[in-house]
Amino acid sequence: MELREIEIFLVLAEELHFGRTAERLHVTPARVSQAIKKQERVIGAELFKRTSRSVQLTPIGSQLRDGLSVGYRQIQETLAAAVEAGRTFTGELRVGYSAAWCGNLVVAAADIFRTRHPHCVIQFRNSQMEEPLTPMRDGLCDLQLIELPIDEPDIVNGPVLFTEPRALVVPAGHPFAERATVSLEDLAQAPLISVTDQPEYFLDLHYPRRTPSGRAIPRGPSASAWQDVLALVGAGKGVSPTCLRAAHYYSRPDIVYVPFSDAPPVHYGLVWPATGNTAKVRAFVQTVHEAAALEASSA
Known part of the structure; x- marks a missing residue:
């Protein structure tokens, strides 16, 4: 007896109604009837007494229900545990x-x-x-x-x-610090502090060598850590791009974050x-x- 046939039998033994059983299992009443007839042929005895008004378990049907229900419940619990284990990572x-x-x-x-x-x-x-x-x-x-x-x-x-919107970190005493915004063209007016050991495609985007109009951007010193970049900017060694949100996390009295007016976001x-x-x-x-x-x- 296949697992689906066991399920049909147990649901019918509970509902004692072919229509409700079919509805619960999302099958047709004919499918339920076929499955029960097949089971009865295999067992060689009636499992249900059917009349036009009722469906009742026979003694053999009751015995089969009691024997199968425990094993079926264990199978369902084991499958559910396996599914849960598959969804839960350790x-x-x-x-x-x-x-x-x-x-x-x-x-x-x-x-x-x-x-x-x-x-x-x-x-x-x-x-x-x-x-x-x-x-x-x-x-x-x-x-x-x-x-x-x-x-x-x-x-x-x-x-x-x-x-995140892009900004330029500048020394507190720099002329850019008094402005509401800066532009990418302004990068031609101050040494650009960059970071070390980054691929060229990353540097080209975040630390360009030329402005959009083609003007050369002077290079300042480079650093391998963000706090070192800020220290260099604070010491007046140059400016460096970042995102505007950095101002809330890395504020210092010797630097100012000025938003870009025309730079793409990070x-x-x-x-x-x-x-x-x-x-x-x-x-x-x-x-x-x-x-x-x-x-x-x-x-």
Whole structure:
């Protein structure tokens, strides 16, 4: 007797009505009748007494119901446990982030993720500006929320999660500090402090060598850590682009954040190793999307 036939028999034994049984199981009454007749042929005895007014279990039917119901319930409980185990992740998930506001988002996502997968431990890692993808490539990080673009053959890019307006960090005494906005053309008037060990496509977007009109942008010193960039700007060594939200997290008395009037926004997204595209990672990616949507709706 197949599992579906057992289910039909047990539901009919409970409902004692072919129509209601068919409705519960989303089949036709004829399908129910066929299944019961097949079972009766195999067993060699009637399982139900049928009249125009009622359906009743026979003694053999009652005996079969009592014997099958326990085993069927165990099968259902075992299947449900297996499904739940498949949906629940255990072990560890290591999540990296590049900036404080990225950290806020992944922590919010982790809170949601833990309610769904309480046996999964989330660890956080603040990535450094210098070689930010190294932890993932070394197997120390499973995925990361980072500034885009990332164009690497061994790294999977998720879609853009959010964008931030771009700003220029300038020394407090610089003429730009008195302005409401700056433009990309203004970059030709001050040394640009950049970061080290970044791919050319990243530097071309965030630390360009020429303005949109083609004017050369003078190069200032470079640094491998964000706090070092701010120290150089504060010391009057140049200016450096960032996103405007950085002003709320990295304020100092010797620097000023001035919004760009014409620069494209900074895009942020999740990336993870191509060899680590697991169900757990994909589930956390979806959770971060949910957390980002909640954050955007409450802004």
